Amino acid sequence: MIARLIDLRGAVFLLLLACFATIVPMMSLLAEPGSALHLPSYAVSLFGKYLTYALLALSVDLIWGYCGILSLGHGAFFALGGYAMGMHLMREIGDRGVYAxxxxxxxxxxxxxxxxxxxxxxFDMFWFACAMVLLVPGLLAFVFGWFAFRSRVTGVYFSIITQAMTYALLLAFFRNDMGFGGNNGLTDFKDVLGFDLQAPGTRATLFALSCLALGGGYLICRAVTQSRAGKVLIAVRDAESRARFLGYRVEYYKLFVFVVSAMMAGVAGALYVPQVGIINPSEFQPANSIEAVIWVAVGGRGTLVGAALGAFTVNGAKTLLTGWFPEIWLFFLGALFVAVTLFLPNGILGLLRRRRRAARAEPATTAPAAAE
Structure with missing residues (x-):
């Protein structure tokens, strides 16, 4: 059954992901420090962070690329999943805190x-925290989507209210009396399931789990998009009024995919927090949700693999530019989005696909001339 979900592009993606999940921990744990093959622990955590961003991009591509729902609030689901895991990590500290x-x-x-x-x-129980990672973002998406989709809020109006929801949560979590650490958020984590979060082995394990989550997220997205419900989602994206006329309850399909993508974003946030070591209200910033949309646009909307590629590409560029030229990063990001919109409407993956088609067509056009 799984083999039916994977096309050639997906097989290559999963193979590269498996190699990544194997080689990076080996370079961190087995290679001698100081050797050319050694990868420091901070680099492992950095790559792990990119993987969580790629999973977030997959969740955005699922609803935007295949259902036409442009959500500018997925950063909220990402942050809620992160807070759920952060609360467990805070409870794990126990009497080892500053105030004992x-x-x-x-x-x-x-x-x-x-x-x-x-x-x-x-939240002192790991299984409970994992359940909340899925349930809290999923419940918020269900309640929010129920009212929005039943009211037939679409297009730019839906994007605006999702952004408003994210900003409202940002303001709420900034308050000290909310019980989530206020402006400072949750930090100073010690361990998870008894394993030191600063240990190279723990970081390598979290990296491997992030690879596994990204691969699993891809398969879930493929299962949704290749199912009968997925065909209806594409019909809703391309002609929502016709889908309604044919008798489909469009709001139910939208609600389903919105909840699934929100839960995926929550899992991404939960894996992000132990690798970064902090979660605070800045993760709710609307700009973070907009960045996730840019990742999808750069990689290729409606391709899944392209969304993950875009997340890696943009965040890799962000790491380099903020280190070398921190003052120009936002200008670069804006210029990148404009350039992709104007010249690469199908993203990087669309450009590669177009070049491959051109290469296949070229021998066919030159063959008659050679015969003459």
Whole structure:
């Protein structure tokens, strides 16, 4: 069944991902420090962060590329998944914090909390935190999408209200009385499941899990898009009014794919936090959601593999440019988006596909001339 979901492009992508998941940890753990083959732990975490961004890009491409829903609020689902995992990591600290309180995180002791808020209960259990990583973004997407899609909010109006939702969460999480650390967020994590987060082995394991999550996310997206429901989603993208006329409950299909993509974004956020070491309200910034859309546009909308490629390409450029020329990064990002929109409407993958088709057509056009 899985073989039916994978085309040649997907097979190459999964093969490269498997090689990446094997080679990078080996270079970090087995190669001697100082050798040309050794990869430092910070680089492993950096690549792991790129993988979580690629998974976020997949979730955006699923709804935008295949259903035509341009969400500018997926950064909120990413951040909520990150906060769910961050809450578990904070509970894992126990009495090793600055204030040595076995129950309350340091920021709660500093803010004079008397007891742990009710919504923090259960996060000392890893399985509960993993469940919340899926349920919290999924529930928010379900409630938000239920009202939006039943009201037939589409196009730019839907993009605006998703951006408004993200900004509202940003303002809420900035408040100290929300119980999520306010402006500083959650940080100073020690370990996960008893493993030191700073240890090279733990970082390599988190990297491998990120590769596995990205591969699994790709297969889920392919399963959705290749199913009968996926064909309806494409019909909704191309001609929503006709799909309604044929009797399809368009809002249900939209709601389904919106919830699935939100849960994928939550998983990406949960893997992001232990590798970066912090989660704060800045992750809710609308600009982050806009960046995710740019990743998809650069790589190729409606291709899945292109979305992941765009995330790696743009974030790799961001790392280099912010290190060398930090003042020009935002100008570069804006120029990149404009250039892709004008000259590469199908993204990098679309350009490669067009060149491949041109190369195949060239021998056919030159053969008659050679015969003459």
């Amino acid at each position: 309180n076995p129950v309350l995180p340091d920021f709660m002791v500093f803010l004079n909390y008397d007891a742990l808020p009710w919504f923090w209960l259960g």
